[in-house]
Amino acid sequence: MSLFSKLRCALTLGQGVLVNLPEPKGDEPPFQLFAQWFEAAKQCGIVLPESMLVASCTPEGRPSARVVLLKEFDESGFVFYTNYGSRKAAELDANPWASLTFHWNILQRQVRIEGRVERVSYEQSNAYFQSRGRGSRIGAWASHQSHPIANRSKLEAQVKEFTQKFEGQEIPCPEFWGGYRVIPHTIEFWQGKADRLHDRYVYHRNESDSSWQIDRISP
Ligand SMILES: Cc1cc2nc3c(=O)[nH]c(=O)nc-3n(C[C@H](O)[C@H](O)[C@H](O)COP(=O)(O)O)c2cc1C
Numbered sequence: 001m002s003l004f005s006k007l008r009c010a011l012t013l014g015q016g017v018l019v020n021l022p023e024p025k026g027d028e029p030p031f032q033l034f035a036q037w038f039e040a041a042k043q044c045g046i047v048l049p050e051s052m053l054v055a056s057c058t059p060e061g062r063p064s065a066r067v068v069l070l071k072e073f074d075e076s077g078f079v080f081y082t083n084y085g086s087r088k089a090a091e092l093d094a095n096p097w098a099s100l101t102f103h104w105n106i107l108q109r110q111v112r113i114e115g116r117v118e119r120v121s122y123e124q125s126n127a128y129f130q131s132r133g134r135g136s137r138i139g140a141w142a143s144h145q146s147h148p149i150a151n152r153s154k155l156e157a158q159v160k161e162f163t164q165k166f167e168g169q170e171i172p173c174p175e176f177w178g179g180y181r182v183i184p185h186t187i188e189f190w191q192g193k194a195d196r197l198h199d200r201y202v203y204h205r206n207e208s209d210s211s212w213q214i215d216r217i218s219p
Contacts, residue, residue, distance in 0.1 A: 030203040041104040053101040056091035077181040083145035108192030115184040125178030
């Protein structure tokens with residue numbers, strides 16, 4: 001971490017851990033605060049600040065969780081990309097609810113997001129897919145994510161096959177690959193403080209008019 005990043009990190013820490021966070025205002029949507037915290041995490045030099053735990057659940061109530069990368073967010077939701085044949089996809093398609101958790105340890109911050117899940121359009125997935133390196137695009141074609149594979153040679157053979165198939169051509173986004181958007185109904189911001197007297201603000205979306213109710217909850 002550069003000296004500049006360290007100084008910026010100390011300043012951000014000062015705003016959260018040492019000095020109280022400003023109380024959230026009225027029914028302000030949470031996206032601005034999320035954007036500020038995400039930017040602070042990026043500026044601090046945290047490795048992969050966009051990594052988040054995504055938890056899904058089978059219709060029978062059996063949960064599972066894994067790390068993915070946040071690629072886009074705005075008022076419509078938080079988007080990550082994956083293989084639609086994977087275990088998480090099977091769970092999300094059968095039971096379209098998820099939770100996301102970010103932990104930015106150096107800032108003593110956690111953000112928890114819960115909401116309904118939908119697939120993003122093919123056009124949006126393709127736009128992101130085309131921004132990836134050629135190797136990653138071929139990798140997406142070659143991998144049946146979460147399914148058994150005999151050995152690494154088999155995976156490498158599939159990579160070779162798709163490398164030859166697409167030689168000299170654009171690589172389209174596979175129909176079995178794309179994004180999920182988590183449309184939040186609840187977002188909690190957690191700021192670690194001394195003596196475990198942490199700050200916690202929970203934003204709940206009001207279904208009737210999409211306004212946000214903000215509660216401070218006990219640490
Ligand atoms: C730092 C990190 C980032 C990851 N990013 C993604 C991602 O953006 N999309 C994805 O499908 N898997 C990603 N993975 C792999 C997943 O954690 C997981 O192994 C994979 O998606 C299969 O999960 P599933 O079998 O539960 O569907 C990432 C793993 C790590 C450790």
